[in-house]
Amino acid sequence: MSRAADAFAAPLLAWFDAHGRHDLPWQHPRSPYRVWLSEVMLQQTQVRVVVPYFERFVDALPTVAALAAAPLDDVLALWSGLGYYARARNLHAAARACVTQHGGDLPRDFDALVALPGVGRSTAGAILAQAWGDRFAILDGNVKRVLARYHGVDGWPGQSAVEKRLWQLAREHLPRSRLADYTQAQMDLGATLCTRHSPACGDCPLRPGCVAHAQGRSDELPTSRPGKTLPTREALLLLLLDAEGRVLLQRRPPTGVWAQLWSLPEARDEAEARDWFARHAGAGFDGGETLQAIPHVFSHYRFVMHPRRWQGVVATPCVRDDDDLRWVPPAALRELGIPAPVRRFLEASTAMRDNGRHASWAARPSSSGDPP
Template sequence: MNASVDFTHRLLTWFDRHGRHDLPWQHPRTPYRVWLSEIMLQQTQVGVVAGYFSRFVDALPDLPALAHAPQDQVLALWSGLGYYARARNLHAAAKLCMERHGGDLPRDIDALIALPGIGRSTAGAILSQAWGDAAPILDGNVKRVLCRVFGIDGWPGTPAIEKRLWALAATLLPQARLADWTQAQMDVGATLCTRANPACARCPVQDVCVARIAGRTAELPTPKPGKPRPQRQAHMVLAMDATGRVLLQRRPPSGIWAALWSLPEFDDQTTAQQWVARQLDSGDARALPVLIHDFSHFRLHIHPHLIVVNGLRTGIGDNAALCWAGRSELAGLGLPAPIRKLLQEHIP
């Protein structure tokens, strides 16, 4: 048995005994459910995704239902998962599948990659898990396992290292059980070969792992060259009327929290105060504690200003970017997680 076959055999044997076999998208395992789970699992852990997945498929059980759903419903179901571009891409891809593929996901890697939000690894995961096709994956868990077991130096984000890892992943594909193989790789990376404190003593390939043998598990995979995380400031107006409704503003169609409902936001307190003076018939105002929210590439310091108002000076009228919402209406709106938390704490 050659090294690649032995590695694959060991991981599948381990998966049979210790892998995750009861994930909600595995029963039943349909192309739609696999696709949805793979998009949700991008940069989000299984434990967080499970509840969101079940709620999402209860509301939108198949691809046509997703394609025909209003964007606000899709974003509301996604609210709290973060990385909202995933939800917008999912919605757009569903519409394209209705137009181009008869309402189904295409069983073709190039056609899948052509859909918004689906890269090569996600396409491979969909093909292998939905149809049992031979397609490698290379998500963060798999990169970490391969770099450690085979002793691959260099940051996996560079084209040369990524190309090498894709080639290796392709050589490891088994002749059968492709869905299990995909899940086995992800499970080993998520539960044993973790980023910090890997459980090497329980790993099925510990005796051949280059990183473990050489004492280099903390060094591999080679980390991305670091730089300080930028700090940004945002001043937000939490305007509340006498009935407890809050004034919300639709975010622009691109950028952070694109198309979600949030609070009117400004770069500094002076600009916020000027907007309040122009737009709101306001009364009492007070600053709320600063909220800190981390994005993947910067840290946002949110300065909320709670203002009790009688209303807008000119009314909302035809301004589709503004709306009043009471507590009971918030569940049906797509809101960024820190904004939802803020509103839950301060709206009666």
């Protein structure tokens, strides 16, 4: 608004016309559904990673109605590898809410959008601004960084007082027109010039008014998150292969990491693994081969998986194909939502499996087992 908007929005828009991104897949065509999907995929995920997922997703599910009608497993399979799978579950639930409550498309209303699962203040604003040109602010990582530098805002943006101040600044800078371009311009500036490391201040249209640049503090704003050391958790992964080379997969619980994805059965320790194996495959636990450990890092802890493999398993009667436990042929793995490190391990251990009919249960040296 007023003079601040002129000094901020006007040069930003002029820069966007010449140097912004105008060829992103969700811009052609730019429908509310495609904007919504792109915004959700882009939460905590970079453009380069999102683009192929976005194209595959809209190709399979081109409308809100198609998404609402799809089984959740299909949605999770399309999401598999993107991470933060609650986004996919919320997206699916929100599409169904749009069908039952909003006539089959996204509502053009901030409060109604925020009421949808997985849509917060920033995503709702982005949808309204980009799809309709409505005058709403966003505050994603890029905008936080640009505003923190432009105004010299100290403090980690994760702190509520800092975030509140940044929201206020974001609203104050809103222009009176071109909201779709303005929204994209902020994100493009943050992604291409005002980057976290080595920002290209020499090319920045906002440099004349930038407090951080004037004070030589562009490299220390925004303030970094307080450091913390990650705890480590470990678990056993149970890889059971039957005589046809099918893999026994288990659906994960509805909450926690990798919720509702398909993965290998997991045990906290040897005793729990032995018990699980006895109930599902009978005798033979000691014939399993220990394979190379699979390290994985989450945002909040390290996770080391220790896979153990049994081949030619004959399942006990309690192991049947049902909603939570399935024998899956290797070719069908692509159709399921599977955590990325588990998928890599499965693809390696099935593709590299040497048609192993020769020794089946004979122990191989664990140190030279199939690498994940």
